[in-house]
Structure formats: structure tokens, C-alpha cells
Amino acid sequence: MVKEIERAGLPVVHVCTIVPISLTVGANRIVPAVAIPHPFGDPARTAAEEKEIRRHLVEKSLQALQTEITEQTVFAD
Template sequence: MANLVSIAKTVGSNRIVPTISIPHPLGDPTTSVEEQWKLRKHRVEVAVDALANDIQEATIVEVKV
């Protein structure tokens, strides 16, 4: 999971799940606590699913909201 996707690609990460922002990678403090938990859970699920895939080169995993 990375908020700076270009840097993640540069250093050779092969699975890149974009996060939301630098100060709040897995949340949005302008939303309710319930919405933040849903958002965090979804991003982590996407990241765990990405680990199950056989990937040979840098891949940016699409996160559908």
C-alpha cells in the first residue's frame, strides 16, 4: 500500500495498492467513523487479495470505491 505510487514503482514494488493521502493513507477524517472503517477495511481487503495473485512486474491494483 502506497500513497506515492511513482516512488513505489521506482523502488521495485510489484504490487501497489494506492492509498488516499499522505497524512491519512487509510482514512478520510472528513467522513464519519463508520465511513472511515468501511474505507479502511476495503483498502486492506484489496491489498490482501493482491497478495494472492501471481505478479511478475510492477502492477498498480485498481481500488474501486
């Protein structure tokens, strides 16, 4: 899906936990997430902390979308 959407003309950031799969599939902008069942959260934390984690990941995603790249790029911390 990432590739088809990008092919059609929209920049896509793929936020996912298993980065090697995303690289194999061919996503261009990749942001590593927290964990498989909760990529944008962490149930072990308080709701406020979770939201902070989520906000940080979304900010990083938007940053990735604003970064010019020429090849597959993983935007790690």
C-alpha cells in the same frame, strides 16, 4: 524496505499514496492509498465511513497478495 523483505522471501504489498515513488523504488504489488497523512482513512468522513474505506483497502491488499504477478502491478480500483 519493501524490496529487502521481498528479497528475503516474503510477498509484500505496498500500500502508499505516491504510487510513482513506489514504482521507482521497485515495489512489486502496489495498492494506492487515500492521502499522505492518512493512507487508510479520511478524517472528513464519519468514523464508520472511514472504517469502510480502510476495510476496502485491506481487502484489496490481501487480494493483491493472492494474485500471481510477473511484473510490478498497481492494484487500482
